[in-house]
Amino acid sequence: MPAVAQSTGVVTRSRRTLAIREAIWFYIFISPWLVGFLLFTAGPIVASGALSFTHNDPVNWPPKWVGMANYDLMWKDPLFWRSLNTTFYYTFFSVPLSVAFATVIALLLNEKLPLISVWRTLYYLPAIISGVPVAVMWWLMFNSSFGLINGTLWDISKLFVGDDNAIIGPRWFSDPPWVLPAFIVMSLWAFGGPMLIYLAAIQGVPTHLYESAQLDGANVIQQVWHITIPSITPVIFFNGIMAIIGSFQVFTNAYVITQGGPNYASYFFVLHIYNNAFTYIANMGYADALSWVLFIVMLVFTYIAFRSSAAWVHYETEVAR
Amino acid sequence: MATASVARTRNDVSFLSRQSVRTRIWTTFVLVIVGIGALALMLPVWFMFITSLKPAGVAVAGYPIKWFPWTTEMGLGPLATFVPVQPLWANYVEAHVFMKWLTVYRNTIVVSTVTAIGDVVSAVFVAYGFARFRAPMRNFMFTCLLATLMIPFAVRLVPEYLGFARLGLVNTFAPLMLPGWLGAAFFIFLLRQFFTTIPMAMDEAAIIDGAGPLRVLWQVLVPQIRPALIVVAISGFTYNWNDFLRPLLYLNSADMRTAAVALSYFNAMYGGTPFHLMMAGALVMLIPVLGLFFALQRYYIQGVVISGVKG
Numbered sequence: 001m002p003a004v005a006q007s008t009g010v011v012t013r014s015r016r017t018l019a020i021r022e023a024i025w026f027y028i029f030i031s032p033w034l035v036g037f038l039l040f041t042a043g044p045i046v047a048s049g050a051l052s053f054t055h056n057d058p059v060n061w062p063p064k065w066v067g068m069a070n071y072d073l074m075w076k077d078p079l080f081w082r083s084l085n086t087t088f089y090y091t092f093f094s095v096p097l098s099v100a101f102a103t104v105i106a107l108l109l110n111e112k113l114p115l116i117s118v119w120r121t122l123y124y125l126p127a128i129i130s131g132v133p134v135a136v137m138w139w140l141m142f143n144s145s146f147g148l149i150n151g152t153l154w155d156i157s158k159l160f161v162g163d164d165n166a167i168i169g170p171r172w173f174s175d176p177p178w179v180l181p182a183f184i185v186m187s188l189w190a191f192g193g194p195m196l197i198y199l200a201a202i203q204g205v206p207t208h209l210y211e212s213a214q215l216d217g218a219n220v221i222q223q224v225w226h227i228t229i230p231s232i233t234p235v236i237f238f239n240g241i242m243a244i245i246g247s248f249q250v251f252t253n254a255y256v257i258t259q260g261g262p263n264y265a266s267y268f269f270v271l272h273i274y275n276n277a278f279t280y281i282a283n284m285g286y287a288d289a290l291s292w293v294l295f296i297v298m299l300v301f302t303y304i305a306f307r308s309s310a311a312w313v314h315y316e317t318e319v320a321r
Numbered sequence: 322m323a324t325a326s327v328a329r330t331r332n333d334v335s336f337l338s339r340q341s342v343r344t345r346i347w348t349t350f351v352l353v354i355v356g357i358g359a360l361a362l363m364l365p366v367w368f369m370f371i372t373s374l375k376p377a378g379v380a381v382a383g384y385p386i387k388w389f390p391w392t393t394e395m396g397l398g399p400l401a402t403f404v405p406v407q408p409l410w411a412n413y414v415e416a417h418v419f420m421k422w423l424t425v426y427r428n429t430i431v432v433s434t435v436t437a438i439g440d441v442v443s444a445v446f447v448a449y450g451f452a453r454f455r456a457p458m459r460n461f462m463f464t465c466l467l468a469t470l471m472i473p474f475a476v477r478l479v480p481e482y483l484g485f486a487r488l489g490l491v492n493t494f495a496p497l498m499l500p501g502w503l504g505a506a507f508f509i510f511l512l513r514q515f516f517t518t519i520p521m522a523m524d525e526a527a528i529i530d531g532a533g534p535l536r537v538l539w540q541v542l543v544p545q546i547r548p549a550l551i552v553v554a555i556s557g558f559t560y561n562w563n564d565f566l567r568p569l570l571y572l573n574s575a576d577m578r579t580a581a582v583a584l585s586y587f588n589a590m591y592g593g594t595p596f597h598l599m600m601a602g603a604l605v606m607l608i609p610v611l612g613l614f615f616a617l618q619r620y621y622i623q624g625v626v627i628s629g630v631k632g
């Protein structure tokens with residue numbers, strides 16, 4: 001009897017030391033991320049929340065407490081509303097269009113075609129090139145007097161209506177109503193990432209659903225509409241949320257091509273943050289307040305994304321052992 | 322009864338053969354659409370290429386578009402399309418001299434490589450911690466990690482800048498490289514997903530043989546996720562190669578510039594925008610990224626799919 005009691009005591013104690021040792025290893029391994037998280041993510045976000053109630057710039061340190069002044073300023077700042085409006089307008093068109101575009105292409109590339117891997121690679125290619133090279137590419141493409149878009153419009157229309165009536169395209173980047181449509185078209189080009197994800201989701205749809213639909217006489221379009229699309233809606237929804245988050249971050253294209261012009265027609269929200277923080281530098285506190293507004297908008301979307309992901313993501317079963 | 326069943330069988334057969342003809346028509350139809358689409362996607366790059374070889378005046382000469390760089394429209398009327406001239410490869414030299422290519426590409430390569438190495442090393446360790454060790458607060462930490470994944474860079478821009486400015490690290494490469502060495506959330510998540518696909522039994526066998534955690538990581542797990550490490554390395558490299566906003570922000574002096582920033586300066590310097598030079602610079606900047614992608618595309622696409630569907 002005493003021997004048994006003693007041995008269970010040993011087991012629990014050694015189990016406890018093992019658990020402690022395991023926890024120590026856990027924290028040793030994640031420490032780089034933990035430091036980075038506190039230093040570059042959590043810390044800065046909390047700090048800028050506090051600084052958004054101050055007037056500060058890099059020269060005049062320490063910051064001066066001004067209460068809600070920066071948020072009051074935002075309320076009265078026409079450029080704040082202008083940039084918010086621009087960003088929402090862009091999001092409203094670019095997100096549904098790019099989601100639809102990526103889904104349709106994923107459906108097409110799911111067909112059994114000859115050379116399918118070549119086609120998939122070609123369609124994925126635009127997604128891996130980004131940044132300034134792509135910005136200057138679009139700058140050229142949409143140039144109103146020698147760009148490819150207007151050139152093609154002119155070349156093709158001239159075949160039908162003659163040289164005199166050929167279509168002269170819009171002055172995309174210098175005409176306020178046309179500048180955002182140009183940006184929306186640009187956003188459709190880099191659909192490769194979402195497309196691959198849709199493709200994987202489409203291939204995960206159980207084949208017996210299609211088989212029974214074929215027995216019932218459903219054609220291809222009906223099968224896509226009633227089986228494929230409903231099966232992948234969670235993935236579409238999740239990617240839509242990610243696309244919304246991405247569309248709030250448009251910067252490089254706008255900064256390189258239009259600098260927000262003409263007449264603030266392409267003045268995206270991040271440009272407003274950038275200008276207030278690093279161009280005018282009169283009041284970084286205002287830029288902090290703008291960042292926080294963006295953060296809250298993002299939190300709302302992230303929350304929605306998390307709630308929606310619960311339906312198909314299985315972290316718990318994977319982690320538990 | 323018997324006739325009915327025979328009739329149905331015959332019907333099924335004819336239905337099947339019709340189906341296969343229909344399938345072939347459908348495949349051809351899809352193939353045509355896919356082909357036209359692929360052509361349309363590649364056209365902008367071809368247009369960049371032909372523009373990069375044109376003389377300054379001709380690059381901005383308007384319509385009709387000349388589809389091949391070795392034709393000219395200068396003073397030859399309708400014959401012009403067929404008269405070959407030398408494409409101006411000198412544009413590439415001029416563009417790169419202007420960009421101070423030795424300096425900017427050295428900077429870009431240093432930043433991208435050092436960060437890519439940091440991304441891999443830190444993500445391996447952190448992902449291993451999350452995948453294999455139980456600890457209090459682990460789930461909370463993991464939720465924080467996933468949350469950072471969704472916080473866009475734009476939100477952290479100003480606060481992060483203030484932090485680096487306080488530390489006196491503006492106009493050094495540290496603000497670009499340090500975050501990578503401290504674990505990028507996306508790569509940690511990606512590698513953790515890969516680690517969880519490896520059965521625990523393999524770790525346990527090694528532990529019974531007396532291996533410590535580092536040895537298990539290095540000799541059991543890392544060899545099995547080599548494709549994922551390649552994905553992290555290319556993605557980290559590509560991201561920093563293309564990154565514009567942070568180099569623009571943190572690197573003020575001309576000798577610290579990266580290629581992306583240098584490319585954006587053409588506009589300011591030449592008065593009119595020199596599109597032929599800009600395209601030459603842009604195309605060269607695309608080459609390493611495309612090269613890496615083609616060399617390692619198998620792993621790359623696998624990585625995107627695994628991270629995307631599970632996340």
